[in-house]
Amino acid sequence: MLTPSQVPLPPASGAWREGDPPGRRQWYERERPLPLEAGGELPRPRLAFETWGRLAPDRSNAVLVLHALTGDSHVAGPAEPGHPTPGWWDELIGPGRALDTDRWFVVAPNVLGGCQGSTGPASPGPSGRHWGGGFPYLTQRDQVAAEADLADALGIDRWALVVGGSMGGMRALEWAVSHPERTDALLLLATSAAASAEQIAWANIQLHAIRSDPHWLGGHYHHTGRAPHDGLGLARRLAHVTYRSEPELQVRFGRSSQGAEDPWSGGRYQVESYLDHHAAKLVRRFDAGSYVVLSEAMNSHDIGRGRGGTAAALSRVTARTLVAGVDSDRLYPPSQQAELAAGIGTADAPRVIESPYGHDGFLIEAEQVAALVRELLHGP
Numbered sequence: 101m102l103t104p105s106q107v108p109l110p111p112a113s114g115a116w117r118e119g120d121p122p123g124r125r126q127w128y129e130r131e132r133p134l135p136l137e138a139g140g141e142l143p144r145p146r147l148a149f150e151t152w153g154r155l156a157p158d159r160s161n162a163v164l165v166l167h168a169l170t171g172d173s174h175v176a177g178p179a180e181p182g183h184p185t186p187g188w189w190d191e192l193i194g195p196g197r198a199l200d201t202d203r204w205f206v207v208a209p210n211v212l213g214g215c216q217g218s219t220g221p222a223s224p225g226p227s228g229r230h231w232g233g234g235f236p237y238l239t240q241r242d243q244v245a246a247e248a249d250l251a252d253a254l255g256i257d258r259w260a261l262v263v264g265g266s267m268g269g270m271r272a273l274e275w276a277v278s279h280p281e282r283t284d285a286l287l288l289l290a291t292s293a294a295a296s297a298e299q300i301a302w303a304n305i306q307l308h309a310i311r312s313d314p315h316w317l318g319g320h321y322h323h324t325g326r327a328p329h330d331g332l333g334l335a336r337r338l339a340h341v342t343y344r345s346e347p348e349l350q351v352r353f354g355r356s357s358q359g360a361e362d363p364w365s366g367g368r369y370q371v372e373s374y375l376d377h378h379a380a381k382l383v384r385r386f387d388a389g390s391y392v393v394l395s396e397a398m399n400s401h402d403i404g405r406g407r408g409g410t411a412a413a414l415s416r417v418t419a420r421t422l423v424a425g426v427d428s429d430r431l432y433p434p435s436q437q438a439e440l441a442a443g444i445g446t447a448d449a450p451r452v453i454e455s456p457y458g459h460d461g462f463l464i465e466a467e468q469v470a471a472l473v474r475e476l477l478h479g480p
């Protein structure tokens with residue numbers, strides 16, 4: 101068995117961050133430019149990634165976990181310097197857990213265009229300054245092409261399982277369609293075959309919020325010492341409402357005031373304070389330029405583009421597949437997962453994650469997700 105640090109990587113790879121446990125957090129840099137679907141190329145793109153467990157000598161036990169819009173490669177593990185919260189699916193990965201690290205080698209990259217170690221608008225561009233607004237337009241297919249490069253570098257010919265939710269589910273689906281021979285099993289959560297008009301519409305308002313911020317400067321703000329925090333915070337407030345359900349917000353907050361604040365004289369309702377909190381939290385950990393690039397990439401998601409339509413594209417999937425949606429998800433409603441399950445010949449009937457939390461249910465209901473992972477890997 102190879103430990104992650106023994107996985108042979110090309111010379112361009114190295115320690116992700118000084119002080120990190122050796123081998124667990126790394127980055128991989130492609131030496132050649134990555135050709136992009138929309139035209140042009142990205143020189144020397146870098147993907148940050150984390151791993152758990154050990155790659156088996158026959159390299160048959162690798163699992164790819166793909167994060168959602170503001171997620172990152174820290175899927176499991178405790179809070180640590182630079183990452184003040186535990187992994188976002190911590191309950192899923194570790195000895196004895198659904199992705200049992202005594203058996204599986206789990207790999208989680210930070211998406212291309214992101215801001216937690218992978219190349220994105222905040223990274224240095226060809227001139228040596230930040231890419232900023234000059235960062236090229238990316239699609240999900242470009243992001244998966246970069247992930248396929250990483251898999252090649254790790255010597256992983258095929259994934260025993262590819263799993264992702266929301267934006268991560270889009271990339272998981274793209275993996276299974278563009279690389280069916282490399283994807284043995286597939287778990288798609290709270291995602292769709294193509295970004296819908298309403299999903300694009302919500303993203304549009306968020307993009308306008310960021311671009312309307314006077315500190316946006318066409319995306320060229322990274323060197324100014326100021327960032328479009330108001331715009332990004334506004335985008336997060338709006339997005340967060342779409343990520344949760346109306347009954348949850350009503351039961352949780354109702355019309356209550358925040359502490360001693362009086363909404364009739366400049367104070368806030370509790371739900372307003374809650375949104376302020378999530379906005380402030382995202383602004384502290386996320387780059388507005390990445391938010392724009394990733395939102396546009398999500399808008400570009402259309403699995404049937406150039407492939408003869410959705411049905412023809414989905415028919416390419418050969419992986420054992422489970423598709424699941426959250427019953428209270430108003431952003432990626434269960435009808436979209438039903439479409440996926442109906443179109444993928446190797447998919448079982450769509451599953452339902454029962455949750456009052458809306459779209460975020462795929463992150464919060466980790467036990468239900470773990471049951472789906474177990475079923476895919478070990479049978480019902």
Ligand SMILES: CC(=O)SCCNC(=O)CCNC(=O)[C@H](O)C(C)(C)COP(=O)(O)OP(=O)(O)OC[C@H]1O[C@@H](n2cnc3c(N)ncnc32)[C@H](O)[C@@H]1OP(=O)(O)O
Nearest residue numbers: 170171172183184185188370371373374377385460463464
């Ligand atoms: C560096 C990092 O942090 S990396 C984080 C990685 N992030 C991701 O992977 C993105 C995906 N994650 C998410 O989107 C979110 O974190 C989720 C979906 C997991 C959060 O879901 P939940 O656990 O249901 O959190 P919930 O929506 O209840 O919010 C809880 C927070 O709101 C705060 N809050 C609750 N009510 C109020 C209120 N009235 N006023 C102000 N704040 C409030 C809580 O104190 C808590 O704060 P904390 O998160 O700072 O501890």
Ligand SMILES: N[C@@H](CCO)C(=O)O
Nearest residue numbers: 168169170171266343
């Ligand atoms: N709340 C999650 C879900 C988005 O699909 C995130 O911020 O990534």
